[in-house]
Amino acid sequence: MSHNTDKITVVKGDITKITVDVIVNAANTSLLGGGGVDGAIHRAGGPEILEGCRNILAKQGGCKVGEAVITTAGKLAAKYVIHTVGPVWNGGKNHEIEKLESCYYNALRLAAENGCRSIAFPNISTGIYRFPKELAAQISIRVITQFLMADTTLTQVKIVCFDDDNFRLVNQLVMQA
Numbered sequence: 001m002s003h004n005t006d007k008i009t010v011v012k013g014d015i016t017k018i019t020v021d022v023i024v025n026a027a028n029t030s031l032l033g034g035g036g037v038d039g040a041i042h043r044a045g046g047p048e049i050l051e052g053c054r055n056i057l058a059k060q061g062g063c064k065v066g067e068a069v070i071t072t073a074g075k076l077a078a079k080y081v082i083h084t085v086g087p088v089w090n091g092g093k094n095h096e097i098e099k100l101e102s103c104y105y106n107a108l109r110l111a112a113e114n115g116c117r118s119i120a121f122p123n124i125s126t127g128i129y130r131f132p133k134e135l136a137a138q139i140s141i142r143v144i145t146q147f148l149m150a151d152t153t154l155t156q157v158k159i160v161c162f163d164d165d166n167f168r169l170v171n172q173l174v175m176q177a
């Protein structure tokens with residue numbers, strides 16, 4: 001196991017229950033909440049998160065695919081939520097791979113800029129947005145391990161998988177890395 005994968009933990013479960021400095025949300029461009037992990041984070045964190053999103057919306061008009069913004073985590077154990085917008089899978093000809101890479105990179109960068117030491121990611125885009133799970137898992141591990149090679153405040157990255165397929169796929173890749 002390499003030095004970088006020592007900092008990565010794969011967890012099966014609900015990301016709202018994880019204690020880390022920052023939780024990443026797979027949001028949509030409106031930032032106004034949705035289904036899946038987005039709905040779960042807003043429900044568990046309460047209205048303060050939505051208020052933070054509305055402020056960002058008023059300032060910069062939402063969040064583009066591949067970009068990331070940061071808000072309070074409301075009632076969650078985390079200090080912050082980073083909202084990033086994953087690409088909808090459309091056969092791979094619409095720069096979906098680069099866009100998903102940007103989501104992971106921008107979330108990690110924003111976490112480090114805010115002095116976070118630990119971060120938890122869901123499997124971005126692999127739910128309603130239908131990104132192939134194996135490819136998404138490869139992208140997540142590649143970007144995270146690369147980021148951890150640079151000098152960063154981050155010492156712990158948790159990948160929180162809600163379903164068995166993602167858990168198996170991500171675990172396999174972390175063990176091979």
Ligand code: ADP
Pocket residue numbers: 013014015016026027035036037038040086122123124125126127128129130160161162163166
């Ligand atoms: P997207 O629109 O980016 O595909 P989804 O929320 O539909 O976002 O799904 C992203 C991933 O989050 C999926 O793998 C889904 O199973 C997972 N997920 C859903 N609820 C939770 C939760 N409470 N904690 C962690 N992951 C979750």
